[in-house]
Amino acid sequence: MIQKFSFSIQNRNNITSLSIYLFLIVFTVILIYPFIWMALSSLKSSREIFLSPFSFPKKLRISNYFEAWKRCSFGVALRNSVLVSAGSVLPIVFFSSLAAYPIARMKFSGRVFILIFLIIGHMIPLQVVMIPLAIELKNLHLMNTLLGLILPLIAKGIPLTLIVLVGFFQDIPLEIEDAAKIDGCSEFGIFWKIILPLSKPALSATLIFQIMFTWNEFLLPLVVIRRRAVMTIPLAVQAFTGQDFVEWEYRFAALTLAIIPIVVAYFLFQRQFVRGLTFGALKE
Amino acid sequence: MRSLNKIAKNLIPYFFLLPALGILVGINLFPIIWNVYFSFFDASLLRPTHKIFVGFNNYLEMIKDPVIRLCLRNTLIWTFGSASLQLLIGLTLALVLNQRLPGRGFLRGMALFSWIIPAAMAAIMWGWLLHGELGLINDVLMKLGLIHTRYVWLGDPVTAMISLIIVNVWRLSPLFMIVFLAALQSIPPVLYEAAKIDGASTWHSFRYLTLPLLKPTMGLIFVLGSIWTCNSIDIIYILTGGGPGNETQIFATYAYNQAFKSLRLGYPGAISILMIAFLTLLAVIYLILVKEEIK
Structure with a gap:
């Protein structure tokens, strides 16, 4: 009886903490991911930006920055x-x-x-x-x-x-x-x-x-x-x-x-x- | 001689106040009075000296103008829609982050990210995220199978307004969260221990302890958030410019367009007076809340 009771408490705690973490991860992604997307896209070519929006740039085009600066x-x-x-x-x-x-x-x-x-x-x-x-x-x-x-x-x-x-x-x-x-x-x-x-x-x-x-x-x-x-x-x-x-x-x-x-x-x-x-x- | 000294002594506070008040009168108060004066005239912004007295015509035009009605509706939706969502999300986040969790400090540090960058730059970024062809939002929703074709979010009146509010909520909710976190941390833990001893559940101690104690903060931040949102023009100006048509036009953007695109002088002045009235109402509510807080 006692064992069962403590088990259910622990179980509930696990579920709550899991959902809390899920919630926080979603929050962080929504908050931060747009910036990551922007920074990654700034190092790609136009073609890459449209064709593979989620990927890491194939070649880091630092020169984009010099051109934009100018x-x-x-x-x-x-x-x-x-x-x-x-x-x-x-x-x-x-x-x-x-x-x-x-x-x-x-x-x-x-x-x-x-x-x-x-x-x-x-x-x-x-x-x-x-x-x-x-x-x-x-x-x-x-x-x-x-x-x-x-x-x-x-x-x-x-x-x-x-x-x-x-x-x-x-x-x-x-x-x-x-x-x-x-x-x-x-x-x-x-x-x-x-x-x-x-x-x-x-x-x-x-x-x-x-x-x-x-x-x-x-x-x-x-x-x-x-x-x-x-x-x-x-x-x-x-x-x-x-x-x-x-x-x-x-x-x-x-x-x-x-x-x-x-x-x-x-x-x-x-x-x-x-x-x-x-x-x-x-x-x- | 003594009385002269006394007068000089009485004047001291005003010397300290002079620079700040001088600038405020010159750049805030004086233009407001001028605005009231202009609202009774009709003229081109390019030649403000060639003006014709029109009495209350600008105000009558406002009553007849269908765009003003749209502005009123949109300003209310934009202001209170944003503020309510920010309150809800900010409070939820604060309650979650108030618990001892690993990575809490990191999250709290990152939270203000969306607020510190210029609103105009955040708006440009979101314009690209919502873009029909380029937009990542379409990519994500298509991958999840929620939509099947790319959608132009800012092209439709309803999704445009929802998108604008989402951008604004994204920008300010973390700020609300930080304010709520500070308020939560000022609640003495002894109160919760006492409630626990009395057998209160988590829900009960939230409902009858946390919530009432947060009420003053909630009221203040709601009014302040409303004022900020009502005043902010950057996001709407950059993302939709008030469009499609005038479907996302608020008073602030409409007055701006009337002045600097249509180059009118009197009519946008009259709109500004309406805005001042609305904001003063919010400011009075704010003052009443602050007064209760002090008591």
């Missing part, structure tokens, strides 16, 4: 993407931390109003203001320039970064500040010498998030940029792969090239990525 002007796009991300992320984090400091730690009139304005600013996307923004940028002669991408990206990044930093700054004990005040430290001194160094984990997490968001932005360049010479990677690759006359192997190679930098960055900074999410990048 024809897509990938080097220029890479440079533009780096400039745009760097040029927008640093101001985003600096301005946000400046603004987060009084919101988190001072009492002043209009504080609640500003917080609500920020949250709504975070919810309302760029595309609902796209038309006046395009006219505004045109009047400022910023269409087809990298600065025309950077300024709107700064505005786009500030609300979320600010909300996360406010949450973090609030958790720093006020006593630290009082001690500094007695020593005659100015408000900016407290911010610069005490609050910022203590907030390094939050700053690095928001920094990495914003690098990703600015790097991946597609709609804004689509509106602002028409010239090849100022395109960022997503737009340049979309423009290249969208042409009907381009051979498939080069399209696959260009798309793989577009994904490589962000994947490398992800593996290097994986801890910050996951931490940034659990920090309340989403919660607040």
Whole structure:
């Protein structure tokens, strides 16, 4: 009796764990296989891509990548993407931390109003203001320039970064500040010498998030940029792969090239990525 | 002198706020006000200064425009269809991965893969996967014997919308999973031990312990996911461009097309105002949820 009972439990456990594993394998395949297919196809010839979609390439055609790099002007796009991300992320984090400091730690009139304005600013996307923004940028002669991408990206990044930093700054004990005040430290001194160094984990997490968001932005360049010479990677690759006359192997190679930098960055900074999410990048 | 000092001291917070708020007012708030103003005019986007005042005509046109009705239907299906599936799949995955399994760390690491790459690039990749001749999806389904001829998934209104939602769910479900995992891990294990001592089954402790504790997270992520999806234009723009016909057009893509393809100024402005109203409604729900969370 006892034996039979324990057997049935074990049996049930086996079936559950088997189905759990099956479920996880299916999930992993659906998640990862498209990338494997893309990477393998990028090393094949057009004929192979169509005739044997699942197979490993007969000969690794690394030259596909050189050709795609050249024809897509990938080097220029890479440079533009780096400039745009760097040029927008640093101001985003600096301005946000400046603004987060009084919101988190001072009492002043209009504080609640500003917080609500920020949250709504975070919810309302760029595309609902796209038309006046395009006219505004045109009047400022910023269409087809990298600065025309950077300024709107700064505005786009500030609300979320600010909300996360406010949450973090609030958790720093006020006593630290009082001690500094007695020593005659100015408000900016407290911010610069005490609050910022203590907030390094939050700053690095928001920094990495914003690098990703600015790097991946597609709609804004689509509106602002028409010239090849100022395109960022997503737009340049979309423009290249969208042409009907381009051979498939080069399209696959260009798309793989577009994904490589962000994947490398992800593996290097994986801890910050996951931490940034659990920090309340989403919660607040 | 003392009062001057006091005024200067009261102004300090605003100095800190100035750069961030200045940019937000210039690039977010100012264009929104401008948008409201434009929505009462008719003009070409190429010559915005040559505009004619038309009163509420743009709004009246919206009521008559059959595409707007399609947009409303599609926006609702696209937004809430995606968000519900993401919630369901994300939660299931989180519950499975919350158990001690070998390879869990690896899976958790890989999970965010679909989210970190640019949505536009993921959309191009899926466009090829769904492609009639090239598409791997057709190959797989034919090998499984589910279909007999190659099918153009994005060519039919119904399968096009389903495909778009699948791509979006593929992209964001793992993100939902990570958020749920964090929430699950913040539940003290003591509670489960106590439930076990009281004789609760696995199902009961899930139904009466895990689920109620996850409810706030579920509400928040559902609203946030809806806002993200409602705003995201990349996937639809690249995969169908709103087509076939206008069958997968949502407000965001339609406003974009009206502005930058038809080069109109006032009408897409009016559509944007409608979108802002819809999003503000979602934002208010979000704020109420956040407030309860804080309490």
